[in-house]
Amino acid sequence: MTSQGVAAVDRALTILRAFEGDNDPEPLTLAALARRTGLYKSTMLRLMVSLQAFGYIVQLPDGRYHLGPTPFRLGSLYQRGNRLYDHVMPVLRELVARGTESGSFHIRHDEKLRLCVLRVDSQHATLDRVCAGALLPLHRGASGTTILAFDSDESGEKYQAARQTFSAVSYGERDPDCAGISSPVFGADNRLVGALSVSGPKSRFTDENVRRMSALVLDAAMRVTRVLGGRNDAMAARAERLVQPA
Structure with a gap:
C-alpha cells in the first residue's frame, strides 16, 4: 500500500484521470497515456486488462483507448441520487x-x-x-x-x-x-x-x-x-x- 491507499488502485485511477480536462476528449494512444500519467507502458497494459473487463476503458480498432460505459453509468447514478x-x-x-x-x-x-x-x-x-x-x-x-x-x-x-x-x-x-x-x-x-x-x-x-x-x-x-x-x-x-x- 502507498500512504494514500493501494498502489495498484492508485495507478488505475491515475489512468482514468488522464482522460479528464479535455472539453472535447479524444481517444488516447498508450504512449499519450504514459506521458499523462508518468506510468510505464508495461504497468499500464496490466491495469488496462482489469479496467476494460469492468467497462471503465475500451480499446478502439485503431489501438487507441477511450472511456467505456461504466463511468457514464456511475455518473447517471450520481445525478439521480x-x-x-x-x-x-x-x-x-x-x-x-x-x-x-x-x-x-x-x-x-x-x-x-x-x-x-x-x-x-x-x-x-x-x-x-x-x-x-x-x-x-x-x-x-x-x-x-x-x-x-x-x-x-x-x-x-x-x-x-x-x-x-x-x-x-x-x-x-x-x-x-x-x-x-x-x-x-x-x-x-x-x-x-x-x-x-x-x-x-x-x-x-x-x-x-x-x-x-x-x-x-x-x-x-x-x-x-x-x-x-x-x-x-x-x-x-x-x-x-x-x-x-x-
Whole structure:
C-alpha cells in the first residue's frame, strides 16, 4: 500500500484521470497515456486488462483507448441520487429561458481545480467551451473566485468584493474571449455547496447585461440555497434589492 491507499488502485485511477480536462476528449494512444500519467507502458497494459473487463476503458480498432460505459453509468447514478440535480437544473434552465448566457454549477474538486457538475447551454448561436464534467482552474474565472471567496481564507481584493456582494464577475481570466458571473450556494450547515454561474463570449457582457444577469444569478443562487436548507440574511437582502421583476 502507498500512504494514500493501494498502489495498484492508485495507478488505475491515475489512468482514468488522464482522460479528464479535455472539453472535447479524444481517444488516447498508450504512449499519450504514459506521458499523462508518468506510468510505464508495461504497468499500464496490466491495469488496462482489469479496467476494460469492468467497462471503465475500451480499446478502439485503431489501438487507441477511450472511456467505456461504466463511468457514464456511475455518473447517471450520481445525478439521480444527488439532490443538486433536481434543485439546480430547473434553475439553470429558467436562467437560460430568461435570456442569460449558459448556466453552470461548479463545485471544488481539489486545491487547484473546480468541477462543472451541471450545465445548460444558452439559446445563443455562439457558446463558451464549458461542459458538465469539465475540470477548470480554481484560481481563474468567476466560479473559481466564488468558491475561494467562501471556502478559503484568500484575502485578495476580488475575493473580498465577492464576500461583500455575493457575486463575482470575470472577463477573460480563464479564456481571453469569455466572461462569467457567479454567486454562491449554501447548504443546511451554511457552508458553501458550490457556485452558480452564467458564462459566454465576452463581447455580450456589456455593463447593462452584467447588471441584469448578476441580479438574476444572485436571486437564483439564493433560491437554491433556501431549497437546500441554507440561510444567509445578507445575501437574501441583497438579492431582494437587485432582482428585477419578471
